[in-house]
Amino acid sequence: MRDITTGNIIADWKPEYAGMFGKETLKLKHTLHQSEWFSDERLANLIEKAERSHYHVNTRSSGPDGKKRRREGEFGGLSGMEVLQAVRKGDIWINLRAPQLADPAYGDMLHDMYAEFETRVPGLETFKHKTTILISSPNVYVPFHSDVPGQMLWQVRGTKRVWLYPAEEPFVTRNAIEKLILGELHETDMPYDETLDEKAFVTDLQPGDMLHWPLNWPHRVENHDCLNVSVTTEHFTREIRTSYAVNYANGLLRKAGIANPRKQTGGLAATAKTALAGAVKFSGLRRQAHKPYTIDFVVDPSGKAGIRDIDPYELRL
Numbered sequence: 144m145r146d147i148t149t150g151n152i153i154a155d156w157k158p159e160y161a162g163m164f165g166k167e168t169l170k171l172k173h174t175l176h177q178s179e180w181f182s183d184e185r186l187a188n189l190i191e192k193a194e195r196s197h198y199h200v201n202t203r204s205s206g207p208d209g210k211k212r213r214r215e216g217e218f219g220g221l222s223g224m225e226v227l228q229a230v231r232k233g234d235i236w237i238n239l240r241a242p243q244l245a246d247p248a249y250g251d252m253l254h255d256m257y258a259e260f261e262t263r264v265p266g267l268e269t270f271k272h273k274t275t276i277l278i279s280s281p282n283v284y285v286p287f288h289s290d291v292p293g294q295m296l297w298q299v300r301g302t303k304r305v306w307l308y309p310a311e312e313p314f315v316t317r318n319a320i321e322k323l324i325l326g327e328l329h330e331t332d333m334p335y336d337e338t339l340d341e342k343a344f345v346t347d348l349q350p351g352d353m354l355h356w357p358l359n360w361p362h363r364v365e366n367h368d369c370l371n372v373s374v375t376t377e378h379f380t381r382e383i384r385t386s387y388a389v390n391y392a393n394g395l396l397r398k399a400g401i402a403n404p405r406k407q408t409g410g411l412a413a414t415a416k417t418a419l420a421g422a423v424k425f426s427g428l429r430r431q432a433h434k435p436y437t438i439d440f441v442v443d444p445s446g447k448a449g450i451r452d453i454d455p456y457e458l459r460l
């Protein structure tokens with residue numbers, strides 16, 4: 144049994160990190176890259192066991208307008224090793240969204256990651272933990288975006304470059320964050336241009352590096368010219384839940400015509416907004432129909448970009 148009080152996942156904890164957690168960019172060392180959990184055999188096994196509802200495989204193709212379009216695919220009848228071979232030489236990325244369902248060892252890993260932080264950061268209580276394993280081709284990139292929960296990125300194999308930007312203008316507007324929380328964000332709400340990079344925090348992640356950044360900070364990621372295996376973890380805290388509720392309520396108020404609702408971090412107004420957000424969210428008033436995915440390729444190690452086109456079909460997850 145691993146000892147979480149001394150920590151076997153976080154490798155180079157320093158006392159000053161406690162005050163930085165969730166407030167500043169925090170880059171530290173971990174041991175996941177030395178673990179058997181991410182060998183080809185274990186990853187191939189996870190790919191073979193992944194339920195259709197718990198994985199995404201994507202590629203990008205140019206559309207008729209010349210713009211790159213993200214496509215959804217499937218593993219087909221390939222073995223896990225064949226899928227890995229296609230990723231190694233292709234242009235695809237795989238998200239294994241709930242690896243703990245296929246192998247409980249990843250549930251233990253996720254539990255221990257947060258237990259190690261909670262042991263070291265006084266007062267930290269996290270919940271709604273999630274983990275995703277990302278397996279991606281050389282040079283694949285993730286465009287500029289923000290995420291809703293607290294996020295960490297754990298690099299296991301290969302190297303990627305990450306750009307992080309503060310969650311404020313000119314990088315992102317409060318309106319965009321509110322839309323993100325409401326599930327109404329469109330690409331045009333978070334415009335990116337290269338001048339934003341002048342003030343970005345840029346770092347290369349090597350195997351054994353972990354990066355954590357403050358809530359909602361926009362970021363983008365580019366793989367170096369090598370296969371990448373990374374782990375993302377997501378969490379909530381009470382502060383993140385309050386921020387979520389206030390953004391949710393402010394998003395509704397803004398839609399109702401209130402020009403610039405205040406962003407409280409606590410107190411009566413935050414409590415009222417939490418109640419409003421909860422009442423609307425759980426009333427089903429804003430329940431959105433999830434659009435089906437169009438699956439139009441199958442992974443194929445002998446195909447260009449590691450894929451082969453198939454007749455499109457719709458998949459509801």
Ligand SMILES: [Fe+2]
Nearest residue numbers: 288289290362
């Ligand atoms: Fe992200």
